[in-house]
Amino acid sequence: MINNTYMAEEGILKFNEVSFEYHHDKPVLNEVSFNVRRGAKITLMGQNGAGKSTLFNLIRKEIQPKSGQVTVATGATIGTALQMVARADLDLTVEQYFAKAFEIAPPNLKSKISKAMAAVNFEAPFDRLVGELSGGQQARLLLAFALVQNPDILLLDEPTNNLDQAGIDHLIEFLVMYDKTVIVISHDADFLNSFTEGVLYLDTFTNKIETYVGDYYSVVEEIKNRIEREQMKNAQLEKQIKDRKEKVNFFANKGGKMRKLASKLKEETEDLEENKVAVRREDKTIREFTIPNQEVVGNIVTIKSVKIIKDHKPVVKKVNLIMRQKSRLLVSGPNGLGKSTLLRSLVNNKNEGAVIMDGVTVGYYSQDFATLDFDSLVFDSLKSILADRVDTQQMRSVAASFFITGELMDHKISHLSEGQKGLLSFARLVLMRPGLLILDEPTNHINFRHLPVIARAINNYQGAIILVSHMPDFVKEIKFSNEFDLGKL
Secondary structure (H helix, E strand, O other), rough: OOOOOOOOOOEEEEEEEEEEEOOOOOOEEEEEEEEOOOOOOEEEOOOOOOOHHHHHHHHOOOOOOEEEEEEEEOOOOOEOOOOOOOOOHOEEEEHHHHHHHOOOOOOOHHHHHHHHHOOOOOOOOOOEEHOOHHHHHHHHHHHHHOOOOOOOOEEEHHHHHHOOOOHHHHHHHHHOOOOOOOEEOOOOOHHHOOOEEEEEEEEEEOOEEEEOOOOOHHHHOOOOOHHHHHHHHHHHHHHHHHHHHHHHHHHHHOOOHHHHHHHHHHHHHHHHHOOOOOOOOOOOOOOOOOOOOOOOOOEEEEEEEEEEEEEEEEEEEEEEOOOOOOEEEEEOOOOOOHHHHHHHHHHHHOOOOEEEEOOOOOOOOOOOOOOEEEOOEHHHHOOOOOOOOOOOOHHHHHHHHHEEEEEEEEEEEHHHHHHHHHHHHHHHHHHHHHOOEEEEEOOOOOOOOOOOHHHHHHOOOOOEEEEEOOHHEEEEEOOOOOEHHHHHO
C-alpha cells in the first residue's frame, strides 16, 4: 500500500475525506482520502462509470466536492489531455485550439506549440482545422495541448485511444523520461504497466479509493488475491453462521436453560454477521452476446478506389474489392493516412470509388461517437434503431447485458462516461441487426476485460465487416478475408 502520510515537501496533491454526488443519495465518491507525491506516475483504475473522470474534474476545480477538501500544492499547474476533442472545437484551427490553453495568448505561442507538438511526435499545419485531423492526430493534439503550459501535474484520460503502435511507443518513452507528476486513466494494460509505479483503485461498491504501489500487473494481481481472501473468509463465516442458527433453533425449542443458551448463541451469530467483510468486486465483464445480421444476397460493398492522405494532401489509389456476406476487411496503416475518413465516406455514401448495396442496414461504430445524439436520452437512442420484431422489453434486456441499467435509461447520453457510450454503441448494433458492420476503433474507452467478449461477438458475426483498430491483440482474435494497408497502397 502507498504510504498515506502527507509530506508538504513532497506532496503535490491531497484528497481529504472528499465526497461527491451527481444525484441525491447516489454517491460517486464517499470520504475519499489519498495523497500523491511530486513526480509520481500513477494509474487511476476503476470500472466504466466508476467516477474516474469525475475525480479528474475535482482536481481541475471544474466541480466542487460535496464535502471534504482537494488540495493542490501552491503554484502547481495542471495540464489535462481529455479523451476526445470537444465537438465545438472541431472548427478551430490548430493554432486557435492551442491558444485556448492560455487566458492571454503569449507572444511566443507558435514556439510553445512547436515544442509541445515535437514532444508527442505530432506534425500539422497551424492553419489546419482540428476536425480535419485523423483520430490518431487528434489524440496527439490532445497530449500536446496538455503539455503546452509545461504543467506540474499531467492528467491523461485514455491517451492511447486512436494511437498507432509507433505513437504509443513514443508516448511511453516520453512518460518514462517525464520528471513531473502524471496521473493516467487507461484501459490499455500493457501501456500502464510500462511506466506507472502505483495505482489509485476506485471501488464502485464502497465509492472509496484504495492506494497501491507497484507496477500495474502486480497491483491487479494483489487486488485479485485480496478479493479471493475476503470471499474465502466470508464463506467460512457463512458456514459458522449456518451451524449456529441450526443450534439456536434446536435449543430454543427445548425450553428452560436451553433457551438461555439459544439466546447467547443468537448474540454470537449476530457478531459473526458483523464480522463479514464488504467484498471488493472486480470489474464485471459483459455477458457473451451475438450481433444478429440482416440477410443480404449479392455484393454488399464494391470498392474500386480509396482516397488516402500523403503529406497532408489527398491521393486516390485504385483497388478492386467486392464484399459479400461473411466478408471481413481490415483497414490498417499508420495514423494520418485517412482510415477513419474512408470509413465515414462509406457510411455517408460520399466515396466516389465505392458503393454500398441499396437496402443494406449499416451498423457504424464511430471512434468519436458521431452516431450518438448527446442530447437524447439513452432509452430514446436505443428505441430509435429497434429492428423489426424487437420490443422494448427485449431492448431493456440487451441494454442490461451491457451494464446499461434502468436508471441509466433516463439519463442524457452526454452524462454517460466514454466507456458507457461505447457499450451503448454496441447495444445499438445488437438491436439494429445490420447487414454491414463498419467499426472504427471499437476498443476505445472500453474496459480491457470486455475486449475478448467483443472480439468473439465480431468474429461470430455473419454479415460483412470493415474494421479499423490499432490494438493488435484484439485484431488477432478476428479472422479477416482481406486487408487494406493504406501505407502500402
